[in-house]
Amino acid sequence: xxxxxxxxxxxxxxxxxxxxxxxxxxxLVIITAIVEPRFLSAENFTNLMRxxxxxxxxxxxxxxxxxxxxxxxxxxxxxxxxAIISLSLVDTIGEIPAxxxxxxxxxxxxxxxxxxxxxxxxxxQAKALFITFGMxxxxxxxxxxxxxxxxxxxxxxxxxxxxxxxxxSGMLGPLSVSFVVFLFFLTVLYxxxxxxxLGRSINYTGGNIVAAELSGIPTKRIMILIYAICGFMAAVxxxxxxxxxxxTTPTVGMNxxxxxxxAVVVGGTxxxxxxxxxxxxxxxxxLVVLMSNCMNLMGVQSHLQEVVRGAILVIAIWLDHRRQ
Amino acid sequence: xxxxxxxxxxxxKNVGKSFPGVKALDNVSIECRRGSVHGVVxxxxxxxxxxxxxxxxxxxxxxGTVMFDGETIEHTTPIQSIKKGLSIIYQEFNLVNTxxxxxxxxxxRFSEMKGMRNIHKKARELLDSxxxxxxxxxxxxxxxxxxxxxxxITKALSFDSKLIIMDEPSSSLTSDELKQLFVIIGDLRxxxxxxxxxxxxxxxxxxxxxxVTIMRDGRVIDTKPTTDLDRSExxxxxxxxxxxxxxxxxxxxxxxxxxxxxxxxxRKLNDISFTLKKGEILGFVGLVGAGRTEIIRAIYGxxxxxxxxxxxxxxxxxxxxxxxxxxxxxxxxxxxRKLEGLVLPFSVQSNIAMASLKGISKFGFVNxxxxxxxxxxxxxxxxxxxxxxxxxxxxxxxxxxxxxxMGRWLEINPDILILDEPTRGIDVGTKYEIYLLIKEIAEKxxxxxxxxxxxxxxxxxxxxVLTICEGRITGEFNPEKDSAHDIMDAAIG
Numbered sequence: 001x002x003x004x005x006x007x008x009x010x011x012x013x014x015x016x017x018x019x020x021x022x023x024x025x026x027x028l029v030i031i032t033a034i035v036e037p038r039f040l041s042a043e044n045f046t047n048l049m050r051x052x053x054x055x056x057x058x059x060x061x062x063x064x065x066x067x068x069x070x071x072x073x074x075x076x077x078x079x080x081x082x083a084i085i086s087l088s089l090v091d092t093i094g095e096i097p098a099x100x101x102x103x104x105x106x107x108x109x110x111x112x113x114x115x116x117x118x119x120x121x122x123x124x125q126a127k128a129l130f131i132t133f134g135m136x137x138x139x140x141x142x143x144x145x146x147x148x149x150x151x152x153x154x155x156x157x158x159x160x161x162x163x164x165x166x167x168x169s170g171m172l173g174p175l176s177v178s179f180v181v182f183l184f185f186l187t188v189l190y191x192x193x194x195x196x197x198l199g200r201s202i203n204y205t206g207g208n209i210v211a212a213e214l215s216g217i218p219t220k221r222i223m224i225l226i227y228a229i230c231g232f233m234a235a236v237x238x239x240x241x242x243x244x245x246x247x248t249t250p251t252v253g254m255n256x257x258x259x260x261x262x263a264v265v266v267g268g269t270x271x272x273x274x275x276x277x278x279x280x281x282x283x284x285x286x287l288v289v290l291m292s293n294c295m296n297l298m299g300v301q302s303h304l305q306e307v308v309r310g311a312i313l314v315i316a317i318w319l320d321h322r323r324q
Numbered sequence: 325x326x327x328x329x330x331x332x333x334x335x336x337k338n339v340g341k342s343f344p345g346v347k348a349l350d351n352v353s354i355e356c357r358r359g360s361v362h363g364v365v366x367x368x369x370x371x372x373x374x375x376x377x378x379x380x381x382x383x384x385x386x387x388g389t390v391m392f393d394g395e396t397i398e399h400t401t402p403i404q405s406i407k408k409g410l411s412i413i414y415q416e417f418n419l420v421n422t423x424x425x426x427x428x429x430x431x432x433r434f435s436e437m438k439g440m441r442n443i444h445k446k447a448r449e450l451l452d453s454x455x456x457x458x459x460x461x462x463x464x465x466x467x468x469x470x471x472x473x474x475x476x477i478t479k480a481l482s483f484d485s486k487l488i489i490m491d492e493p494s495s496s497l498t499s500d501e502l503k504q505l506f507v508i509i510g511d512l513r514x515x516x517x518x519x520x521x522x523x524x525x526x527x528x529x530x531x532x533x534x535x536v537t538i539m540r541d542g543r544v545i546d547t548k549p550t551t552d553l554d555r556s557e558x559x560x561x562x563x564x565x566x567x568x569x570x571x572x573x574x575x576x577x578x579x580x581x582x583x584x585x586x587x588x589x590x591r592k593l594n595d596i597s598f599t600l601k602k603g604e605i606l607g608f609v610g611l612v613g614a615g616r617t618e619i620i621r622a623i624y625g626x627x628x629x630x631x632x633x634x635x636x637x638x639x640x641x642x643x644x645x646x647x648x649x650x651x652x653x654x655x656x657x658x659x660x661r662k663l664e665g666l667v668l669p670f671s672v673q674s675n676i677a678m679a680s681l682k683g684i685s686k687f688g689f690v691n692x693x694x695x696x697x698x699x700x701x702x703x704x705x706x707x708x709x710x711x712x713x714x715x716x717x718x719x720x721x722x723x724x725x726x727x728x729x730m731g732r733w734l735e736i737n738p739d740i741l742i743l744d745e746p747t748r749g750i751d752v753g754t755k756y757e758i759y760l761l762i763k764e765i766a767e768k769x770x771x772x773x774x775x776x777x778x779x780x781x782x783x784x785x786x787x788x789v790l791t792i793c794e795g796r797i798t799g800e801f802n803p804e805k806d807s808a809h810d811i812m813d814a815a816i817g
Binding site: 195196197198200201203204208210212213214215216217218272274275 | 682
């Protein structure tokens, strides 16, 4: 053990690049805590957990897509459509069935994305980019058609949607319920990704899809699987989103694909595919959420916040390139 | 610098270059005479590519001097060296597939050429001067490997190159195309252009080169006129020891028929049928592009087929995907190690265990300790030279990378193992180890289909040889009785 340690010479540049997100998070927390004491209040902590919610689920799903060597821009359309369909079904079939239908719809849209990619012979990220972009328009437009373009309001009484209420604002000790649900998904998906045959196969597919196929890894099934996971996780986000306010709009999913991709890449999962995992994504989501929170607390203008977000995405991709 | 010998175009003196942890070049000195064809041979990792990259300006040297055409060269960039008259043609060409031949030759010099018409006119003259008939308006992407090479040579000539370095130029050429290349090189030599010819294929070196430099472990071992050297001496100098035989004795373990290919029909292949026996090494001989790889890809389910009828152990099987071929106990070591075989950024362990993962999974969970066992076993078995199983496979030498792919399949131990160019770009020492592995597979009752562009290799290893030409099987030979000449004759068609 000591031999190994001695052999590894310390490389500061490499260390900084490898743990940059972590360092950034720590610095951000320290600086904000000093400048704005409200940051450390219990209230803000609850707030942070809530903000963590919807993005974290999408980002977990997106991790599988990116590790598999692809990309999914259809997330906004999927979130919007699931939110609209689920909420509109609550009246007729009840809360829990409506949520289940929403989750199934998410997974189904994901499967459809994967299948279309396979049929159209798209085996590269670039082709996936355009096809899923198109699919996002389709799902988003369906959501708009369903509501005639208006927002959907279901201010139902608490007893009519108990589960959503708990999910939206319930607390389990110091943690919000949605955060606990996130921890559950994180654990399951981490074990799936690192320990199972299918999870490992996603890495091989992203690393070299041709070699994977020739070595008997079911790459087509993997493509459908990762898109299904992403669609399902987008649906979970949709449910968490409307559970907070019981109101939704047909464009509620906007920009989630950008923030999710940013969180995944900032976390250190390579856009080239093959390398990365969901734990890294947690770091990425933390950074993205903390940054918004800090900028909000400090009263940074919202358009300027967008500039910062865009810059961070570009820097993350540049660092990803540097790491190769 | 006083007594410049005008006959020496390139003089490399005491050049050294280190990378972190590796001394890539150690006190290397080479002199090239103007108008000679100078061969450079050496195993992978001997330092040939590093030296060439220093000459072309991709790397900078740590020490020593380089004189080119009477001028000392200190720091240079690739474009500067090209302009000085030193061009390098890499194994994987540096051409833009979506531009025409003429545009490629004068890429980046459109304005100084004053118009497209002039570009095509000049390109035509240069192509004519090396006896090539390629239309300058054709897209480079549509050209064959040999034609692309001519475009590269023409491009080098368009800069009035005095020295052209060719890195493994023959690796993608058929023997006819190779002959044509030799003619062109001969012409260039007449015109006073110096060629540095890097190759693994010793036959080519002997046929073509006036003088040869042998490198090993970053050092120059010897520089001698080729007429003063013989093959075994050269090999001995390359590997640093005498290799008695280039090939192990041929195994004779042929048994019952295991696979019967009744019919393969694809866009390129016509009514292919043959049999494979247990314990047999079956060689496929043919030119590159004759359909050798297409046949085995069809059998393995890697390509779409119009018709595919295969019997394994007398039973018809349905193979449409590689995974189905694996279920029938067929394995494939593909032609292109880096594109089709390895997951380069992954560890040696991940690459070796790749095909076994499903087998060592229970309820979908991979048994991590078994995965480690597999990697350790195959690393030991094949003596893969790697610091650890967790080293990234991209950092290993070509031979060790190939061993990782062989290990992947040996772990599964398929009844039929297909090897497509198993020793391409691998040094002589490792080649021998791979031959021993192939022999061992046959001796244990496995069947091997072996494709190779190196005729001596197929002929020395196989029990039976099929010749393939233009998508058809044109002959069946016994390499122990039939002459290499007859076999090559059938392969050319």
